[in-house]
Amino acid sequence: MAEARRVSEKVGPAPQPEGATGVVVFADGRVAWGRGFGAEGEAVGELCFNTAMTGYQEVMTDPSYAKQVIAFTFPHIGNVGANPEDVEAGEPHALGCLVREDVTAPSNFRSTGDFAAWMAVNGRIGISGLDTRALTHLVRREGPPTIAFAHNAEGKFDLDALQKSAAEWPGLEGMDLAAEVSRTQLENWTGGKWVWGRGYEVGDDASRPHVVAIDYGAKRNIFRNLVEAGARVTVLPATATFDEVMGHQPDGFFLSNGPGDPAATAQYAVPVIKQMIDSGKPLFGICLGHQLLALAVGGKTSKMFQGHRGANHPVKRLADGRVEITSMNHGFAVLREGLPKNARETHVSLFDGSNCGFELTDKPVFSVQYHPEASPGPQDSFYLFEKFVGAMR
Numbered sequence: 001m002a003e004a005r006r007v008s009e010k011v012g013p014a015p016q017p018e019g020a021t022g023v024v025v026f027a028d029g030r031v032a033w034g035r036g037f038g039a040e041g042e043a044v045g046e047l048c049f050n051t052a053m054t055g056y057q058e059v060m061t062d063p064s065y066a067k068q069v070i071a072f073t074f075p076h077i078g079n080v081g082a083n084p085e086d087v088e089a090g091e092p093h094a095l096g097c098l099v100r101e102d103v104t105a106p107s108n109f110r111s112t113g114d115f116a117a118w119m120a121v122n123g124r125i126g127i128s129g130l131d132t133r134a135l136t137h138l139v140r141r142e143g144p145p146t147i148a149f150a151h152n153a154e155g156k157f158d159l160d161a162l163q164k165s166a167a168e169w170p171g172l173e174g175m176d177l178a179a180e181v182s183r184t185q186l187e188n189w190t191g192g193k194w195v196w197g198r199g200y201e202v203g204d205d206a207s208r209p210h211v212v213a214i215d216y217g218a219k220r221n222i223f224r225n226l227v228e229a230g231a232r233v234t235v236l237p238a239t240a241t242f243d244e245v246m247g248h249q250p251d252g253f254f255l256s257n258g259p260g261d262p263a264a265t266a267q268y269a270v271p272v273i274k275q276m277i278d279s280g281k282p283l284f285g286i287c288l289g290h291q292l293l294a295l296a297v298g299g300k301t302s303k304m305f306q307g308h309r310g311a312n313h314p315v316k317r318l319a320d321g322r323v324e325i326t327s328m329n330h331g332f333a334v335l336r337e338g339l340p341k342n343a344r345e346t347h348v349s350l351f352d353g354s355n356c357g358f359e360l361t362d363k364p365v366f367s368v369q370y371h372p373e374a375s376p377g378p379q380d381s382f383y384l385f386e387k388f389v390g391a392m393r
Contacts, residue, residue, distance in 0.1 A: 021155050022127035027146040027166040034129035036151025037103055038119025043095040044148040044165045045069050046172055049136045051310030054080050061087040063181040063217030064329045065094035066259035067172060069147060071135045078103035081111025082118035088219040093181055096125035096149060100132045125151045143305050173303055177260030178216035182238035189223045189233040208232040209392035212250035214240060216288050217258030221373040229385035239268055242275040252282035252392040255289025262291035262301045262332055270296045277365055282391035285367030287330055293367045300338035307331035311376040314350040324381050327374030364391045
């Protein structure tokens with residue numbers, strides 16, 4: 001298998017090495033070979049990389065990764081294992097993952113299973129033995145490419161068909177994926193943050209301020225943080241109307257993260273968000289919710305060259321200069337130049353200077369591009385939940 005490793009580390013055309021059971025085929029015909037794990041099959045989507053050293057189970061189940069394939073830059077994936085508590089949705093939404101080394105055996109007291117087995121049970125394809133550093137450089141140099149990737153235990157692949165699938169895939173621009181990954185019905189959320197020995201604690205009594213959260217592809221830990229900050233949470237589907245939202249008598253509104261092009265989701269989301277703003281009630285948005293809020297106030301968004309994905313992104317808070325270490329997952333960004341006069345920029349990325357937050361000066365409305373619930377800091381950004389719940393009180 002040493003020959004397979006040597007060949008697979010080249011991102012380009014190469015003959016199939018002995019023992020290769022996984023393959024990545026680019027839309028332009030380049031090929032990379034590796035070893036398949038998890039489920040067998042094939043899929044096509046956008047390749048991106050994630051810099052987190054752990055949290056791979058949370059990444060795979062984050063709905064914001066719909067139609068995307070994750071190349072993990074950290075070489076050793078799997079040592080935390082897998083468990084039913086660390087998932088962010090009812091099923092994985094990333095198409096699969098690409099890793100350097102074979103999946104590591106679990107070594108964690110919370111582990112209840114092996115990551116490769118978890119991938120197989122959940123129908124997700126993994127390929128190891130790839131030069132993920134070369135893949136990362138490729139994305140940074142060329143932007144996120146479209147790939148088809150496959151796992152076959154017998155090593156049988158139709159490279160021409162895979163290349164054709166990749167070449168014909170339309171890309172994420174113009175795709176409304178929020179409606180595909182959103183809940184389809186109301187959920188009265190229960191459960192706060194995880195506590196050692198007790199799991200997720202319940203905190204949903206009627207005396208708490210009530211937030212209606214719109215699920216564009218939400219991560220569960222967002223709702224847990226809202227509960228931890230003192231709120232009671234009702235979750236509605238992405239396509240909920242303003243009348244349906246107000247029927248629950250909310251004290252405030254939350255706009256969740258999610259996948260796809262915000263301009264496409266805005267077709268049905270923005271009219272509702274405008275009515276939320278006009279109500280005068282507090283509103284808080286994260287990630288896609290941040291982008292949709294910007295569109296609702298007359299701003300603009302654009303597709304980023306490579307996107308921001310990982311758990312070590314520094315963001316500067318402009319009010320006091322404090323730097324927050326944040327988790328990010330987005331391929332679209334808000335353009336500060338299009339924000340209206342009553343929108344004040346609050347946060348900027350220290351990687352590329354892009355907008356990472358704004359607030360309205362005449363309404364209790366604010367949003368951030370990053371994921372404060374992911375806590376890589378670990379508590380750098382929890383104040384945002386407290387600010388929102390405090391405004392509802």
